[in-house]
């Protein structure tokens with residue numbers, strides 16, 4: 001049995017079935033997440049400039065763009081870390097994310113995976129997943145109880161999804177960098193997020209780990225909306241259906257990987273030609 005240490009700084013969201021912060025999620029009109037005309041200034045510099053972005057339910061979207069394009073700021077706005085000067089950010093049709101704070105946004109089902117893994121090294125893979133489930137406020141009544149069968153099953157499912165079933169009793173500290181990243185994705189999945197924001201998931205990974213991460217993220221689409229910010233173009237090509245290119249805080253273009261890579265404006269932005 002592990003203790004119920006809070007996951008400080010982590011953005012863990014909910015499992016289904018409890019009232020959501022900000023109201024009930026309504027995705028009947030397609031986008032599960034949308035930003036409209038969002039601007040953010042830092043000392044007069046516009047990090048986001050009338051950015052509009054629409055993410056559909058179950059979609060896997062890749063966001064690319066040169067350094068300083070505004071990708072991180074965009075994620076910060078969605079998760080409530082940064083408040084825009086102006087603009088609209090909605091989760092479904094009815095939940096105004098600008099009215100919620102960071103924990104409430106995570107609890108509503110918008111979760112973020114940061115670049116650096118933050119698993120608990122001394123705990124086993126299984127215990128890390130168990131802890132992620134126990135930090136969900138809606139299962140706090142079970143904090144000191146034995147895991148119920150369905151909860152153990154859920155951990156088993158997530159272990160399969162992240163490809164760590166054989167490592168379930170390994171200490172997380174003994175995992176490779178790639179395995180730690182998958183475990184952290186698993187910890188977020190324990191909360192059954194509707195939207196998963198993933199920041200540079202393959203940075204520092206081996207080729208094989210990168211391929212496995214592509215399979216993992218592809219397996220999530222349909223069940224979750226996944227927004228991936230990544231610089232590795234080969235990786236983006238391997239998972240992308242629709243790619244959004246950010247530049248100077250706004251959407252330069254959107255389309256398939258082939259479309260955006262052949263767009264002269266994109267080539268100019270990347271090559272500075």
Ligand SMILES: Nc1ncnc2c1ncn2[C@@H]1O[C@H](COP(=O)(O)OP(=O)(O)OP(=O)(O)O)[C@@H](O)[C@H]1O
Nearest residue numbers: 042043046047065066067068069070071072073074
């Ligand atoms: N807190 C801040 N204060 C001042 N300027 C900031 C702040 N955060 C971001 N910026 C600036 O806003 C712009 C957009 O930054 P952001 O980190 O969102 O870009 P990015 O696309 O994520 O870049 P990278 O790919 O390098 O991570 C950059 O010019 C950055 O220097």
